[in-house]
Amino acid sequence: EDQVTQSPEALRLQEGESSSLNCSYTVSGLRGLFWYRQDPGKGPEFLFTLYSAGEEKEKERLKATLTKKESFLHITAPKPEDSATYLCAVQAQTGGYNKLIFGAGTRLAVHP
Amino acid sequence: NAGVTQTPKFQVLKTGQSMTLQCAQDMNHNSMYWYRQDPGMGLRLIYYSASEGTTDKGEVPNGYNVSRLNKREFSLRLESAAPSQTSVYFCASSGGAGGYSNQPQHFGDGTRLSIL
Numbered sequence: 001e002d003q004v005t006q007s008p009e010a011l012r013l014q015e016g017e018s019s020s021l022n023c024s025y026t027v028s029g030l031r032g033l034f035w036y037r038q039d040p041g042k043g044p045e046f047l048f049t050l051y052s053a054g055e056e057k058e059k060e061r062l063k064a065t066l067t068k069k070e071s072f073l074h075i076t077a078p079k080p081e082d083s084a085t086y087l088c089a090v091q092a093q094t095g096g097y098n099k100l101i102f103g104a105g106t107r108l109a110v111h112p
Numbered sequence: 113n114a115g116v117t118q119t120p121k122f123q124v125l126k127t128g129q130s131m132t133l134q135c136a137q138d139m140n141h142n143s144m145y146w147y148r149q150d151p152g153m154g155l156r157l158i159y160y161s162a163s164e165g166t167t168d169k170g171e172v173p174n175g176y177n178v179s180r181l182n183k184r185e186f187s188l189r190l191e192s193a194a195p196s197q198t199s200v201y202f203c204a205s206s207g208g209a210g211g212y213s214n215q216p217q218h219f220g221d222g223t224r225l226s227i228l
Contacts, residue, residue, distance in 0.1 A: 004154065032214045036219075043202050043204075043220050043222050044155075044219045046216045046217075049216050051214070087154070089154075100217060102154030103154050104152055104153055
C-alpha cells in the first residue's frame with residue numbers, strides 16, 4: 001500500500017538551531033516528491049519538487065534531499081518566521097492518473 | 113495574482129442541509145482537485161478533474177459531488193451534510209497534461225466547514 005510517514009510530528013527549535021525533518025515513503029511508480037509549507041488558517045504553499053534519488057533543491061534556509069526511500073528537509077539557522085507545518089507529498093501513478101499522497105506533516109516551532 | 117480562490121471561507125451547517133463550495137483558479141491550469149484535511153491526517157483527495165469536462169473519484173468521494181463548470185471553476189457539493197463531513201476543504205490546481213502531469217499542485221486557503 002502506498003504510504004507517506006513524516007517525523008517527528010512536532011519539533012521545537014531555538015532560533016539558529018539547525019535540524020532536519022524526515023519524510024519516508026513506500027510507493028510504486030514514484031513520479032515526484034513535493035514539500036509544502038502550511039501556515040495556520042492557510043492552504044499549503046509549494047516549496048520544492050524532487051524527481052529522482054540524489055536530487056537536491058535549496059531555497060533560503062531550506063534544503064530538500066531525496067533518496068529511494070525518504071526525503072529530508074534540512075533547516076539551517078532557522079528563524080521564528082520559519083515556524084509552520086511542513087507537508088511532504090509523494091506522487092505515484094495509479095489507475096491512469098498521478099495520485100498525490102500526503103503525510104500528516106511536521107509542526108515546527110522556532111523560538112527566539 | 114489571485115491563484116486559487118475558494119468561497120466561502122467559513123460555513124456552519126445543520127445535519128441534512130446542502131451546500132456548494134466554490135473554487136476558481138486564474139493560472140490556466142488543466143487539472144483541479146478537492147481535498148479534505150482532518151487533524152492528525154494527511155490531505156485526502158475527494159474528487160479531481162484532469163481536464164475541462166471530466167471528473168473522477170479520489171480516495172474519499174462518498175457524500176460529495178463535483179462539477180467542472182469550465183476551465184477556471186470546480187465546485188464541490190454536499191447534498192445532505194453529515195457531522196463526519198466537518199473538515200477543512202482545500203481546492204488545488206496544477207498545470208501540465210491533465211491527470212498525467214507531475215507538476216506541483218497549488219492550493220487555495222480553504223473552507224472551514226462545521227456540521228452540527
